Amino acid sequence: MKKVPLHKPYWGFKEIFQVIKTILLKKGGGGGPFGELVEKKICELLNIKFAFLCNSGTSALEMSLMALNLSDGFEAILPAFTFVSTANAVVRERGIPVFVDIEETTYNIDTKLIEKKITKKTKVIIPVHYAGVGCKMDEILAISKKYNLFVIEDAAHAFGSKYKTKYLGTFGDLGCYSFHITKNLTCGEGGCCVTDNEELAEIIETIRDKGTDRQKFLRKEVSEYKWVSKGSNFLMSDILAGILYQQINRLNKINKLRRKKAIYLWEKLKNEIREEIILPELNEFKESNWHIFAIRVKNEEYRNKLIEYLNKKGIQASFHYLPLHLSPFVQKNYNYKPGDFPITELVAKTLIRIPLYPQISYREINYIVKSIKEGIYKIKHDK
Numbered sequence: 573m574k575k576v577p578l579h580k581p582y583w584g585f586k587e588i589f590q591v592i593k594t595i596l597l598k599k600g601g602g603g604g605p606f607g608e609l610v611e612k613k614i615c616e617l618l619n620i621k622f623a624f625l626c627n628s629g630t631s632a633l634e635m636s637l638m639a640l641n642l643s644d645g646f647e648a649i650l651p652a653f654t655f656v657s658t659a660n661a662v663v664r665e666r667g668i669p670v671f672v673d674i675e676e677t678t679y680n681i682d683t684k685l686i687e688k689k690i691t692k693k694t695k696v697i698i699p700v701h702y703a704g705v706g707c708k709m710d711e712i713l714a715i716s717k718k719y720n721l722f723v724i725e726d727a728a729h730a731f732g733s734k735y736k737t738k739y740l741g742t743f744g745d746l747g748c749y750s751f752h753i754t755k756n757l758t759c760g761e762g763g764c765c766v767t768d769n770e771e772l773a774e775i776i777e778t779i780r781d782k783g784t785d786r787q788k789f790l791r792k793e794v795s796e797y798k799w800v801s802k803g804s805n806f807l808m809s810d811i812l813a814g815i816l817y818q819q820i821n822r823l824n825k826i827n828k829l830r831r832k833k834a835i836y837l838w839e840k841l842k843n844e845i846r847e848e849i850i851l852p853e854l855n856e857f858k859e860s861n862w863h864i865f866a867i868r869v870k871n872e873e874y875r876n877k878l879i880e881y882l883n884k885k886g887i888q889a890s891f892h893y894l895p896l897h898l899s900p901f902v903q904k905n906y907n908y909k910p911g912d913f914p915i916t917e918l919v920a921k922t923l924i925r926i927p928l929y930p931q932i933s934y935r936e937i938n939y940i941v942k943s944i945k946e947g948i949y950k951i952k953h954d955k
């Protein structure tokens with residue numbers, strides 16, 4: 573059996589021809605024709621007013637936090653189990669990340685714990701839709717309304733996922749997606765920020781373009797463009813936007829195939845390995861794009877041994893986030909200790925990501941299940 577990678581982009585000739593076409597058209601800068609087409613498509617698909625492509629999910633989060641223009645020392649509530657970019661975007665704006673534990677079923681922020689963390693300095697909640705499964709957005713929006721807080725959804729995993737029939741990323745004031753090479757839709761590196769708020773949209777358009785009103789100039793709304801606010805170059809190259817254009821055309825197929833393969837893998841694991849592993853809660857994935865297939869085992873040692881065994885078999889199974897509150901940066905700058913977020917710590921120690929991509933073959937899935945079974949047997953009998 574050949575190696576089974578954790579992810580594989582679903583790219584084909586359409587993406588190749590698109591790159592050639594963009595080059596032949598001598599396009600490639602940010603805010604070009606393909607970028608505009610993609611933004612229009614995203615707005616139509618998600619039923620949202622504004623979409624801003626940018627060069628990563630990290631940039632989408634950074635633009636969002638910048639756009640809120642909060643005063644130094646503001647607090648942002650976010651899960652302890654997330655990628656560093658969610659928190660970094662807060663720190664870069666001189667805010668303080670305030671961590672909250674997660675639910676054991678979805679690995680999303682535990683909404684019951686949010687209110688306890690709200691202080692006078694709290695200005696924003698940043699829920700993260702882990703694996704493309706929606707956080708409890710009705711509860712988060714109710715809290716944000718009660719305390720007058722902004723909501724920025726970190727929907728890096730969740731393009732095309734829904735929560736109660738509405739697309740994730742479109743609930744909050746701002747929503748952020750990633751099109752990194754590991755994501756369901758990808759152009760290598762990329763992101764997008766969406767909003768229905770006209771005022772925030774105007775600010776983001778400026779921030780994304782070095783803090784200038786260049787986009788207004790290009791639309792002939794002003795006669796020359798000027799430096800009008802803080803900003804950076806967050807634009808996505810039109811070569812990458814072209815790839816993304818083709819990927820968005822494939823969205824339904826990609827997410828359908830991921831679902832089909834994920835359910836096959838889930839059922840096979842359920843039928844063949846009755847004990848020893850905790851499977852994802854199928855109910856929670858009804859509206860998800862199946863960005864991640866993760867199982868859990870009983871402890872860290874067991875987890876590491878199983879990953880090692882699978883890696884030896886050529887299967888690129890992997891751990892995922894390390895708890896952010898225990899990271900060297902947070903330990904140096906804020907006041908958190910081991911045990912503060914028991915579910916985050918438990919999940920981080922016991923989770924294994926299993927390869928999943930649209931074109932994974934049933935043979936490969938069978939091989940993964942067989943290898944997990946063998947690995948478990950080996951761990952049990954090597955003692």
Ligand SMILES: Cc1ncc(COP(=O)(O)O)c(C=O)c1O
Nearest residue numbers: 628629630655657728750751752
């Ligand atoms: C939850 C979350 N937020 C943000 C990001 C950052 O996205 P990007 O890699 O496109 O910068 C990631 C990356 O995987 C992520 O997992």
